[in-house]
Amino acid sequence: QVQLVESGGGFVQSGDSLRLSCAASGLTFSIYGMGWFRQAPGKEREFVAAINWNSDNTYHTDSVKGRFTISGDKAKNTVYLQMNILKPEDTAAYYCAAHSLLTVVPSRPSNYDYWGQGTQVTVSA
Secondary structure (H helix, E strand, C coil), rough: CCCEEEEECEEECCCCEEEEEEEEEECCHHHHHHEEEEEEECCCCCEEEEEECCHHHCECHHHHHEEEEEEEEEHHHEEEEEEEEHHHHHHHEEEEEEEEECCCCCCHHHCCECCCCCCCEEEEC
């Protein structure tokens, strides 16, 4: 089993920055990629970014390209999300996820096997 714990959320203003962290523990050898999703009240869960440990490829949804950057440290089983130029529309609960398949379409939540409990990001105007 794998456990994921997110941290780094907070209450900020437009234009501010945050860095989210997600640490994996347990059977981490089974993890081949990790990603970030977010969900705002009344909205569907949305893909934000992902990293594949096998290829080191990263993926970012169009709405965050140029502002958010995913990175990771495989040795520490940790993934980060650097969030810059935050906007009110970024307000959401951010969830870390991990998948045990070698290759997946990273934007699909159903491809992920493990999920953290979320960390709240609130951006005021």
